[in-house]
Amino acid sequence: MPHTGLLRHDQTLFRDPDVFEPTYLPEHLHHRDAQVQEIAFLLQPALRGGSALSAVLRGLPGTGKTTTVRRVFAAITEETRRVAPVYVNCRHDHSALAVYRSIFRQVCGYPAGRHLDEIKQGIAARLRDRDAALVVCLDDADELIVAGIYNTILYQILRLYEKWDVRKAGVFAVTSDLARNLYAEADASVRSVFHPAEVNFPPYTRAEIREILADRVRQGLYPRVLPPPLLDRIAVIAAGEQDVRVGIDLVRAAVLRAEKDGRRRVTHADVTAAARTVMAPGLNSRIAALSAGERTLLSWIAERSSEGGDMASGAVFEAAQGYLAVGKTTYHEHLKRLAEAGFLDLVPRTGRGREVRLRYDATEVAAACRSPDRTPKTPDRV
Structure with a gap:
C-alpha cells in the first residue's frame, strides 16, 4: 500500500505528551543558571544544619520562576533529608488551613486532618524527627494578600521555631506582579523575621525561547512533525507575549490539530488556528x-x-x-x-x-x- 502521509487512527505525533503539560519538570533548565545558583546559595545554610534564608522571586508570567524552584526543590529532596522543601500554589491554596494542609502532606507524606493546631504540631514533630529545616515556596503569594492572610502565614511559618523547637524556616515568596513589593506588604512584626533576598527572572529572549521549545519538541514529538520555520514562528509569538508557556501551548495545540486531521506534519494553518485558541483567553483576562x-x-x-x-x-x-x-x-x-x-x-x-x-x-x-x-x-x- 503506498504511503499516504496520513496517520492511522491508532497513531500519534507525540513521543511523550507529558512534555507539554504545565506540570512537566524538565531535567535541564535553559538560561536560568544564575537564578538556580542564587536559590542554591540561600539553601546552603540549611544543608549545613542551620536555617535557610528567605527570598522574593520576581518576574513576569512565563519566565521560569515556578519551574526553577520546583527543579531545585526536587534536587534537594534527592540529595538530603535535612531540608524539607515545600511548594504551595497559592492560587489553589489561599486559606490558612489549605496552606498548612499542603505543607503537612509534603512534609509528612500523607493527608492532614482538619484541625489547624494539630496540623502544625504534626509538621513540627516530623521536622524534629528528621532534624530538617523547612523551606516553603509560596507561589503567587499575591493571592494570600487578596485573601487577607499574607502576614499571618508569613509570621506563623517564620516563627514556627519559637513554639515547636524546630529550626527556623525559610520562605520563598513568588510574584508575577512587578509593581508589588512583597516585603513592603509585610507588617512590622513580619519584617522583623522576614529579610528576603530578591531573585529576579527577566523575560526570555526570542532565541532563548526557541531553544527551550526546540528541547521540548525533541523530547515530546517524533522527528519532522514540526518544521523549523514553524518553530521559529511560534518562538516569535511567544517572545512577543514574553511568556514561554504560550510557546509550549502553541506547539501542543498545533500538533493536536494536525493529529486530529490525520496529518503527519504541522502546517502554517495549524499554528494560526492554535494561536487563536491559545491566546484568546489570555487576551480577555488581561483586558479585564x-x-x-x-x-x-x-x-x-x-x-x-x-x-x-x-x-x-x-x-x-x-x-x-x-x-x-x-x-x-x-x-x-x-x-x-x-x-x-x-x-x-x-x-x-x-x-x-x-x-x-x-x-x-x-x-x-x-x-x-x-x-x-x-x-x-x-x-x-x-
Missing part, C-alpha cells in the same frame, strides 16, 4: 484588568487599525477626540500603560513621533473590549 479609560482607548485603537487608519500616535489622538473625553496627558498615560501591558508597541517613526502597532489581531481585540463581562478591576486614571 484594564481601567475603563484604558479599555476604551484600546478598543478605539483596534477599530482604527482594522479600518487602515493612520496609526501615528498624534493622529490617533486627534481622531479620537470626537469619541473619547480624554486629554493629551491622560492619553499618553493610557498609551504607555497599554504598551507596558503588552497590547501594543510604540514604534519610532522616521523623523518624529511613534506609530501605535497592535500585537494582536485588531478584530479580536475590539471584540474582547466590547464583551459584556469586561469589568474593570481598577478605577480610571484622570
Whole structure:
C-alpha cells in the first residue's frame, strides 16, 4: 500500500505528551543558571544544619520562576533529608488551613486532618524527627494578600521555631506582579523575621525561547512533525507575549490539530488556528484588568487599525477626540500603560513621533473590549 502521509487512527505525533503539560519538570533548565545558583546559595545554610534564608522571586508570567524552584526543590529532596522543601500554589491554596494542609502532606507524606493546631504540631514533630529545616515556596503569594492572610502565614511559618523547637524556616515568596513589593506588604512584626533576598527572572529572549521549545519538541514529538520555520514562528509569538508557556501551548495545540486531521506534519494553518485558541483567553483576562479609560482607548485603537487608519500616535489622538473625553496627558498615560501591558508597541517613526502597532489581531481585540463581562478591576486614571 503506498504511503499516504496520513496517520492511522491508532497513531500519534507525540513521543511523550507529558512534555507539554504545565506540570512537566524538565531535567535541564535553559538560561536560568544564575537564578538556580542564587536559590542554591540561600539553601546552603540549611544543608549545613542551620536555617535557610528567605527570598522574593520576581518576574513576569512565563519566565521560569515556578519551574526553577520546583527543579531545585526536587534536587534537594534527592540529595538530603535535612531540608524539607515545600511548594504551595497559592492560587489553589489561599486559606490558612489549605496552606498548612499542603505543607503537612509534603512534609509528612500523607493527608492532614482538619484541625489547624494539630496540623502544625504534626509538621513540627516530623521536622524534629528528621532534624530538617523547612523551606516553603509560596507561589503567587499575591493571592494570600487578596485573601487577607499574607502576614499571618508569613509570621506563623517564620516563627514556627519559637513554639515547636524546630529550626527556623525559610520562605520563598513568588510574584508575577512587578509593581508589588512583597516585603513592603509585610507588617512590622513580619519584617522583623522576614529579610528576603530578591531573585529576579527577566523575560526570555526570542532565541532563548526557541531553544527551550526546540528541547521540548525533541523530547515530546517524533522527528519532522514540526518544521523549523514553524518553530521559529511560534518562538516569535511567544517572545512577543514574553511568556514561554504560550510557546509550549502553541506547539501542543498545533500538533493536536494536525493529529486530529490525520496529518503527519504541522502546517502554517495549524499554528494560526492554535494561536487563536491559545491566546484568546489570555487576551480577555488581561483586558479585564484594564481601567475603563484604558479599555476604551484600546478598543478605539483596534477599530482604527482594522479600518487602515493612520496609526501615528498624534493622529490617533486627534481622531479620537470626537469619541473619547480624554486629554493629551491622560492619553499618553493610557498609551504607555497599554504598551507596558503588552497590547501594543510604540514604534519610532522616521523623523518624529511613534506609530501605535497592535500585537494582536485588531478584530479580536475590539471584540474582547466590547464583551459584556469586561469589568474593570481598577478605577480610571484622570
